[in-house]
Amino acid sequence: MRHDERMDDAVDPAGMISPPAAPAAGRRRRIAARTRLDFWFDAVLLLGFTLAYSYGFTGIGIHEWLGIALGAALLLHLTLHWDWVIRTTRKLVSPRGPDKLIYLVNLALLVAMTFCVASGILISRVALPSLGIYPLTGPFWTEFHFKTADVTLFLVPVHVALRWRWIVRVGRRLLTWRPVRRPG
Amino acid sequence: MDRQGRAQAADLAAGPAAGVRFLRHLGAVLLVVAAVVLLALAWNHLAGGAPAAGPHGPGARVPVVVLRGGRVVARPRTRLGRVNGPVIIDLRMDLGLTSMFDPVNLPSLRHAVVIEAGVGAAVVIIDSVRRRWRRARRAGC
Numbered sequence: 001m002r003h004d005e006r007m008d009d010a011v012d013p014a015g016m017i018s019p020p021a022a023p024a025a026g027r028r029r030r031i032a033a034r035t036r037l038d039f040w041f042d043a044v045l046l047l048g049f050t051l052a053y054s055y056g057f058t059g060i061g062i063h064e065w066l067g068i069a070l071g072a073a074l075l076l077h078l079t080l081h082w083d084w085v086i087r088t089t090r091k092l093v094s095p096r097g098p099d100k101l102i103y104l105v106n107l108a109l110l111v112a113m114t115f116c117v118a119s120g121i122l123i124s125r126v127a128l129p130s131l132g133i134y135p136l137t138g139p140f141w142t143e144f145h146f147k148t149a150d151v152t153l154f155l156v157p158v159h160v161a162l163r164w165r166w167i168v169r170v171g172r173r174l175l176t177w178r179p180v181r182r183p184g
Numbered sequence: 185m186d187r188q189g190r191a192q193a194a195d196l197a198a199g200p201a202a203g204v205r206f207l208r209h210l211g212a213v214l215l216v217v218a219a220v221v222l223l224a225l226a227w228n229h230l231a232g233g234a235p236a237a238g239p240h241g242p243g244a245r246v247p248v249v250v251l252r253g254g255r256v257v258a259r260p261r262t263r264l265g266r267v268n269g270p271v272i273i274d275l276r277m278d279l280g281l282t283s284m285f286d287p288v289n290l291p292s293l294r295h296a297v298v299i300e301a302g303v304g305a306a307v308v309i310i311d312s313v314r315r316r317w318r319r320a321r322r323a324g325c
Contacts, residue, residue: 050300056292075213082209114220140228157300161307 031173038080039170045073046160053153064120064127071117078110102162109155116148 051058052066078085085106088099121128122141128134160167 050296053296054293057289075210075217078213079206079210082212111220114217115224118221118224140231153296153299154303157304158307161304164308164311
């Protein structure tokens with residue numbers, strides 16, 4: 001049985017247990033702060049990556065600064081979900097360990113995105129030189145950056161879509177406005 | 185407390201130990217990321233991208249030129265490299281704020297969004313079909 005199949009409404013992908021939904025009181029249903037943080041932070045990451053990938057749309061300055069910020073945000077994202085990484089790594093030894101596909105996709109995404117951000121920093125033409133840092137350059141890193149960005153663009157939606165049930169569940173609870181119930 | 189009367193995981197994590205735990209996790213993440221970066225550097229080295237292997241011969245040096253607004257403002261140093269000309273670094277901060285509002289540049293964003301939406305939708309469809317199929321098989325047993 002997979003992790004998200006076992007998961008009820010109260011548990012998020014990071015394994016955090018949310019409090020039961022509070023009765024409607026003219027506000028959004030109560031959702032654990034950690035679940036809310038995960039949802040919005042991941043949404044911002046997705047938006048940030050989409051913008052950073054669209055180099056022709058943003059221009060080089062935003063592309064480079066956004067890429068650096070994305071690198072830092074990814075470190076935070078991974079840190080917030082480190083418990084899941086440890087737990088799932090331990091379960092991988094079992095022949096039908098849960099989350100195996102998700103784990104493999106996440107691992108590939110970690111490698112591709114780290115390659116992409118690192119090579120992007122190495123070929124930076126605006127962001128780092130403006131700070132007085134003149135990084136390496138060369139055809140290898142440029143080509144590497146392009147290729148890993150393409151792989152990442154494919155893996156990011158897979159990574160997101162593999163958790164679509166959690167996204168729909170939490171999104172529905174976060175974004176639905178329930179009317180005030182008046183007594184009588 | 186959750187529905188089963190257990191303390192919330194978030195509550196367990198809270199407290200003075202939470203900061204230490206976060207830093208420990210961050211340290212582990214940094215180690216993993218550093219290992220991946222080292223892997224990339226090793227790849228570059230094995231692919232012949234080491235500076236000493238350039239077309240100018242071992243240890244060839246390439247001048248670095250810094251421009252601001254099209255004018256050379258500094259030639260900070262030379263460095264090892266295998267490019268055939270000087271490395272030009274333009275300090276002009278093109279933030280691209282205007283380019284984002286230019287409809288001509290929208291196809292670039294659309295391209296990324298279409299790929300993400302397409303791949304995401306395919307995964308969701310495959311996952312739904314697979315779940316339905318498994319549920320039907322379980323019900324049939």
